Amino acid sequence: MVPRIPWPITLTVVALQPLIALFVWRILATGASRPVRLGLALYLFAWLGLAFVLAPSAASLAVRDRFYLTPLIPIFAVGSIAIALAAVALSPALRRAIETAPLPAIIGVQFYRALGALFVILLALGQLPAHFAEPAGWGDVFVGVTAPLVALGLARGWSGARALAVGWNVFGLLDLFVAVGMGTGFLAPYLVPELGSRVPPAAAMGAFPMILVPTFAVPLSIILHVIALVRLRHVRTVDVRLVARAAG
Numbered sequence: 680m681v682p683r684i685p686w687p688i689t690l691t692v693v694a695l696q697p698l699i700a701l702f703v704w705r706i707l708a709t710g711a712s713r714p715v716r717l718g719l720a721l722y723l724f725a726w727l728g729l730a731f732v733l734a735p736s737a738a739s740l741a742v743r744d745r746f747y748l749t750p751l752i753p754i755f756a757v758g759s760i761a762i763a764l765a766a767v768a769l770s771p772a773l774r775r776a777i778e779t780a781p782l783p784a785i786i787g788v789q790f791y792r793a794l795g796a797l798f799v800i801l802l803a804l805g806q807l808p809a810h811f812a813e814p815a816g817w818g819d820v821f822v823g824v825t826a827p828l829v830a831l832g833l834a835r836g837w838s839g840a841r842a843l844a845v846g847w848n849v850f851g852l853l854d855l856f857v858a859v860g861m862g863t864g865f866l867a868p869y870l871v872p873e874l875g876s877r878v879p880p881a882a883a884m885g886a887f888p889m890i891l892v893p894t895f896a897v898p899l900s901i902i903l904h905v906i907a908l909v910r911l912r913h914v915r916t917v918d919v920r921l922v923a924r925a926a927g
Contacts, residue, residue, distance in 0.1 A: 682737045682806050682883035688797055692888040696895055699791050700727050703899065706784045711776035718773070722766070723899075726759055730894040734887040745879040748863055752885070755894035756859075756901075763902050782910050785903055786844060787830030789851065792900065794892075795819025801883060810871045811881045815858035822851045845911050848904045855897055855904075862893065 700723040708716040733751055740747070766773055798816030801807040829847045832840035860866025867878035883889050 689888045710779045715772050715776045734890045737886040748880045749885045752893045756898045759898045783830035783834040787827050789826040792819040793823030806883050811861040818854035848907050852904045
């Protein structure tokens with residue numbers, strides 16, 4: 680079946696990806712040097728631009744068998760994360776920028792994950808399978824809706840906010856792992872055995888516009904979760920040192 684994505688959903692997905700990139704850039708570029716700001720902009724918008732240009736059309740899926748999985752998804756996911764890791768390892772200026780970016784904002788920006796509601800809508804329209812749309816959609820909605828609350832707790836120093844933030848980030852990563860595994864069909868036989876030993880990927884997620892989610896939004900979310908967890912670990916180290924100094 681060739682996926683048919685309603686135009687309001689297409690418009691929503693297409694319009695929001697550049698906004699997500701812009702907000703993430705503004706957060707990570709806070710206090711960064713000019714070269715780092717330019718490098719971050721080039722990285723984010725070149726990445727997103729390639730995803731737009733290379734995204735296959737839904738009609739192109741008609742000539743493929745139903746088990747076809749576009750290589751763009753793993754290429755973009757692995758490539759974008761590998762480039763980010765290499766840049767962090769090679770650039771002290773980038774590391775300083777990441778260390779000084781506001782942690783609540785790094786978490787709160789993932790409010791965009793509430794767009795997972797679109798998966799549930801597409802499920803109702805018969806364009807996505809339930810084994811993918813339900814866990815991925817509702818999981819993303821939960822992560823997105825709670826992101827501002829977790830960010831607010833950190834910003835105001837609520838008791839237990841750090842532990843809550845760690846748990847939220849771990850859950851967010853697990854949600855993405857399950858979503859990708861179910862969307863590609865690789866995890867479905869293990870989590871939903873009644874579907875059989877071989878499950879085709881969610882076809883709509885392999886074509887424009889929905890492919891922008893696994894090729895851009897998902898890897899970006901993974902990067903943000905990893906940054907947040909590293910920063911939270913650093914916060915705990917600093918807290919322990921402060922307590923030790925006070926006790927001494």
